[in-house]
Amino acid sequence: xxxxxxxxxxxxxxxxxxxxxxxxxxxxxxxxxxxxxxxxxxxxxxxxxxxxxxxxxxxxxxxxxxxxxxxxxxxxxxxxxxxxxxxxxxxxxxxxxxxxxxxxxxxxxxxxxxxxxxxxxxxxxxxxxxxxxxxxxxxxxxxxxxxxxxxxxxxxxxxxxxxxxxxxxxxxxxxxxxxxxxxxxxxxxxxxxxxxxxxxxxxxxxxxxxxxxxxxxxxxxxxxxxxxxxxxxxxxxxxxxxxxxxxxxxxxxxxxxxxxxxxxxxxxxxxxxxxxxxxxxxxxxxxxxxxxxxxxxxxxxxxxxxxxxxxxxxxxxxxxxxxxxxxxxxxxxxxxxxxxxxxxxxxxxxxxxxxxxxxxxxxxxxxxxxxxxxxxxxxxxxxxxxxxxxxxxxxxxxxxxxxxxxxxxxxxxxxxxxxxxxxxxxxxxxxxxxxxxxxxxxxxxxxxxxxxxxxxxxxxxxxxxxxxxxxxxxxxxxxxxxxxxxxxxxxxxxxxxxxxxxxxxxxxxxxxxxxxxxxxxxxxxxxxxxxxxxxxxxxxxxxxxxxxxxxxxxxxxxxxxxxxxxxxxxxxxxxxxxxxxxxxxxxxxxxxxxxxxxxxxxxxxxxxxxxxxxxxxxxxxxxxxxxxxxxxxxxxxxxxxxxxxxxxxxxxxxxxxxxxxxxxxxxxxxxxxxxxxxxxxxxxxxxxxxxxxxxxxxxxxxxxxxxxxxxxxxxxxxxxxxxxxxxxxxxxxxx
Amino acid sequence: xxxxxxxxxxxxxxxxxxxxxxxxxxxxxxxxxxxxxxxxxxxxxxxxxxxxxxxxxxxxxxxxxxxxxxxxxxxxxxxxxxxxxxxxxxxxxxxxxxxxxxxxxxxxxxxxxxxxxxxxxxxxxxxxxxxxxxxxxxxxxxxxxxxxx
Numbered sequence: 001x002x003x004x005x006x007x008x009x010x011x012x013x014x015x016x017x018x019x020x021x022x023x024x025x026x027x028x029x030x031x032x033x034x035x036x037x038x039x040x041x042x043x044x045x046x047x048x049x050x051x052x053x054x055x056x057x058x059x060x061x062x063x064x065x066x067x068x069x070x071x072x073x074x075x076x077x078x079x080x081x082x083x084x085x086x087x088x089x090x091x092x093x094x095x096x097x098x099x100x101x102x103x104x105x106x107x108x109x110x111x112x113x114x115x116x117x118x119x120x121x122x123x124x125x126x127x128x129x130x131x132x133x134x135x136x137x138x139x140x141x142x143x144x145x146x147x148x149x150x151x152x153x154x155x156x157x158x159x160x161x162x163x164x165x166x167x168x169x170x171x172x173x174x175x176x177x178x179x180x181x182x183x184x185x186x187x188x189x190x191x192x193x194x195x196x197x198x199x200x201x202x203x204x205x206x207x208x209x210x211x212x213x214x215x216x217x218x219x220x221x222x223x224x225x226x227x228x229x230x231x232x233x234x235x236x237x238x239x240x241x242x243x244x245x246x247x248x249x250x251x252x253x254x255x256x257x258x259x260x261x262x263x264x265x266x267x268x269x270x271x272x273x274x275x276x277x278x279x280x281x282x283x284x285x286x287x288x289x290x291x292x293x294x295x296x297x298x299x300x301x302x303x304x305x306x307x308x309x310x311x312x313x314x315x316x317x318x319x320x321x322x323x324x325x326x327x328x329x330x331x332x333x334x335x336x337x338x339x340x341x342x343x344x345x346x347x348x349x350x351x352x353x354x355x356x357x358x359x360x361x362x363x364x365x366x367x368x369x370x371x372x373x374x375x376x377x378x379x380x381x382x383x384x385x386x387x388x389x390x391x392x393x394x395x396x397x398x399x400x401x402x403x404x405x406x407x408x409x410x411x412x413x414x415x416x417x418x419x420x421x422x423x424x425x426x427x428x429x430x431x432x433x434x435x436x437x438x439x440x441x442x443x444x445x446x447x448x449x450x451x452x453x454x455x456x457x458x459x460x461x462x463x464x465x466x467x468x469x470x471x472x473x474x475x476x477x478x479x480x481x482x483x484x485x486x487x488x489x490x491x492x493x494x495x496x497x498x499x500x501x502x503x504x505x506x507x508x509x510x511x512x513x514x515x516x517x518x519x520x521x522x523x524x525x526x527x528x529x530x531x532x533x534x535x536x537x538x539x540x541x542x543x544x545x546x547x548x549x550x551x552x553x554x555x556x557x558x559x560x561x562x563x564x565x566x567x568x569x570x571x572x573x574x575x576x577x578x579x580x581x582x583x584x585x586x587x588x589x590x591x592x593x594x595x596x597x598x599x600x601x602x603x604x605x606x607x608x609x610x611x612x613x614x615x616x617x618x619x620x621x622x623x624x625x626x627x628x629x630x631x632x633x634x635x636x637x638x639x640x641x642x643x644x645x646x647x648x649x650x651x652x653x654x655x656x657x658x659x660x661x662x663x664x665x666x667x668x669x670x671x672x673x674x675x676x677x678x679x680x681x682x683x684x685x686x687x688x689x690x691x692x693x694x695x696x697x698x699x700x701x702x703x704x705x706x707x708x709x710x711x712x713x714x715x716x717x718x719x720x721x722x723x724x725x726x727x728x729x730x731x732x733x734x735x
Numbered sequence: 736x737x738x739x740x741x742x743x744x745x746x747x748x749x750x751x752x753x754x755x756x757x758x759x760x761x762x763x764x765x766x767x768x769x770x771x772x773x774x775x776x777x778x779x780x781x782x783x784x785x786x787x788x789x790x791x792x793x794x795x796x797x798x799x800x801x802x803x804x805x806x807x808x809x810x811x812x813x814x815x816x817x818x819x820x821x822x823x824x825x826x827x828x829x830x831x832x833x834x835x836x837x838x839x840x841x842x843x844x845x846x847x848x849x850x851x852x853x854x855x856x857x858x859x860x861x862x863x864x865x866x867x868x869x870x871x872x873x874x875x876x877x878x879x880x881x882x883x884x
Contacts, residue, residue: 067829067867199826206831207822209769209809213832216768224763249752267751269759341773341781341832341866390771390832391866422774632826636872640829643868666778666864675857677870 043170045130055167062100066392069633081127108365113596113694137172187689214360226271229260232659234285248274257407303457307497308473314491319451323442336432342390346405349415354381394507430506433459459505482516513701521591521705568601571622576603589709596694604706612726626690641699649704743811753799769809780863783836790843809835821880829867
């Protein structure tokens with residue numbers, strides 16, 4: 001029997017497929033009317049701004065704040081044109097509504113390093129449009145021409161010393177005609193955008209401990225749920241005995257829901273203690289015997305399939321067979337957990353006439369649909385409130401936990417806060433898929449690159465979540481950072497083979513950039529060294545400088561970025577003191593990539609001990625991300641990506657046994673701690689007023705490749721299997 | 736069982752089973768949600784509070800053991816505390832979830848070490864995980880706070 005989650009998802013996707021196409025996921029939903037009605041009670045020139053009669057300004061934040069600073073950087077865009085003091089505004093998380101859809105993703109969804117890119121013009125125009133309407137309202141009241149009036153600091157001034165506030169004219173402004181032509185300030189007039197001294201607006205409450213995350217939500221008469229879910233992926237409850245659990249103090253109910261058994265009690269601890277006493281027999285499902293032997297033999301077997309061609313020029317196989325030198329390598333990449341610090345949770349209040357879902361989600365737009373599927377209510381009866389997210393990293397694009405909480409609330413007829421344990425979270429994640437990669441490079445007698453073959457085999461995430469974007473065997477989110485292969489090799493053939501490992505795949509910060517960038521940049525490094533070339537100069541000499549367009553990775557720049565990549569390579573060579581000789585056991589590695597329309601080069605400097613422990617001494621970046629909105633937090637994102645990527649490549653590995661994930665907490669799934677973080681992260685920005693590139697993800701992928709290349713530079717050992725543990729490094733020593 | 740203790744300078748009591756972790760008494764019984772749940776096994780430090788001035792993991796501290804003692808949470812660390820000021824000055828938090836635990840751990844360090852070295856900070860702070868990777872800013876903020884304290 002298919003569980004409700006799958007059914008709801010399938011229905012949702014079916015409904016959206018009709019509209020969708022390409023990277024536009026097509027989730028235009030009929031919620032606009034409801035929101036417009038709700039907002040009519042406030043004075044709102046448009047959906048992005050609310051103005052109080054006391055002249056208080058609220059700017060709506062339509063993306064989820066999970067650390068990446070949308071709570072500040074997005075309102076900054078509105079404030080720039082609205083002419084209000086960014087430090088005096090309030091920020092409110094937007095409800096699901098059509099107007100808040102992310103046009104780069106086609107849904108009200110936070111991901112793909114798209115928040116600022118999507119907002120760049122849209123939010124400045126929203127601010128400008130609101131300002132024009134406010135000024136027009138004041139001008140009309142005064143009987144003067146709008147051109148004679150000026151707006152600044154939420155105040156409008158007019159001829160003859162006339163002066164009024166936004167608050168005083170907001171009601172009239174909301175009835176003014178929405179301007180069609182909205183001119184925007186040129187970059188040189190920016191006062192808010194690019195302000196290096198701007199502080200995050202959410203820091204004071206996060207420091208005070210008053211920022212409300214999902215897990216902190218409390219509503220009247222709320223009960224708490226702890227859950228037992230099948231230890232094997234794809235398992236189900238067969239039967240259970242709750243005799244002991246039911247009789248524990250505080251327990252109100254024990255309920256079976258689609259994927260497990262929940263104990264509902266007056267407090268979380270009471271629920272958790274009782275949950276530990278449940279006796280459950282599991283129907284182990286189709287993956288019951290899955291283990292790492294099967295996962296890897298499955299990937300390797302599947303890699304013998306030809307796969308689907310996603311980019312090709314000339315005759316790669318022919319060129320390689322005729323080449324004077326052929327280099328080849330295989331790479332193995334593990335599955336990874338998201339493990340945000342806040343375990344999954346949701347407060348659900350499901351009533352006969354509707355439901356309220358308060359949740360830390362990256363995908364608020366999907367929640368009403370899946371909760372409707374789970375409860376029998378209609379989507380328009382469901383109110384969704386987004387809280388702060390205690391980390392996201394792609395995990396909260398999934399809405400599974402909102403469904404669970406809704407089912408449990410419905411079963412007990414009361415508001416319920418469901419809280420997962422760390423163990424629940426780590427063993428019921430959707431994992432960064434592992435992969436097996438085969439690459440070949442043919443080089444002619446003159447040292448020219450003549451043929452390149454790339455064959456990736458990994459699970460397809462989108463086949464599970466958004467099948468309509470998977471075409472001809474190619475998942476766009478499996479071929480990032482390779483579809484835009486940046487080197488000029490006249491004959492190349494790039495292929496992808498989907499394979500299900502029985503470990504649920506999910507979008508994980510940087511998604512397939514993490515897989516492909518390591519292979520592309522690790523292998524080009526191998527070829528450079530094999531040919532006796534300097535790795536940076538070799539890259540510069542072989543970059544593609546034409547206007548070659550790539551077809552699949554639609555969140556990337558879409559055109560050849562060779563010139564931009566050359567610039568960041570030259571900059572990082574200079575800033576990292578690349579030519580400096582390091583003592584034995586230390587080394588520098590480089591990697592370069594375009595991702596999310598950001599071009600970055602990274603040099604990692606590492607020390608490797610005699611026991612093959614790796615210490616990251618320094619990481620240097622040169623980044624061309626176009627116009628920076630909030631420069632200090634752009635820097636913070638690179639710092640964040642660096643350490644997130646370091647956790648992945650140094651320690652990250654999820655394994656399964658008997659169909660279930662073996663790592664259950666931070667003892668089994670190691671992540672970077674204070675003492676392991678790089679001693680220095682040095683970031684150099686290329687000055688630019690170009691359209692912003694994404695920054696929440698790309699460095700995550702790049703730093704891993706740079707670290708791998710640095711380990712080679714330090715030891716002469718090419719590690720083609722992550723993580724870079726002493727065991728895997730030792731295992732990579734050539735016999 | 737009614738257990739009395741001092742919370743952020745005020746006499747407080749909670750009627751809960753004595754084996755209930757202090758974390759859940761704070762969060763569920765007393766509504767003080769600044770202290771966070773991260774791992775439940777003292778592996779991540781998100782739940783760090785002060786017990787008589789010492790940094791402890793509240794997920795592993797039964798409320799029964801707290802009777803008659805002095806507990807300080809992030810809500811009780813004054814806004815004027817050097818750690819809070821340094822955290823704000825450097826915009827340390829990203830998602831912010833682990834930060835109350837980081838700040839309580841760091842506050843206990845600067846209370847006893849006015850000039851923590853990198854090695855001191857490594858040794859003192861490595862029990863607190865931050866998945867956003869704010870470690871470089873935490874390190875800098877601790878040094879600033881120690882100078883202010």
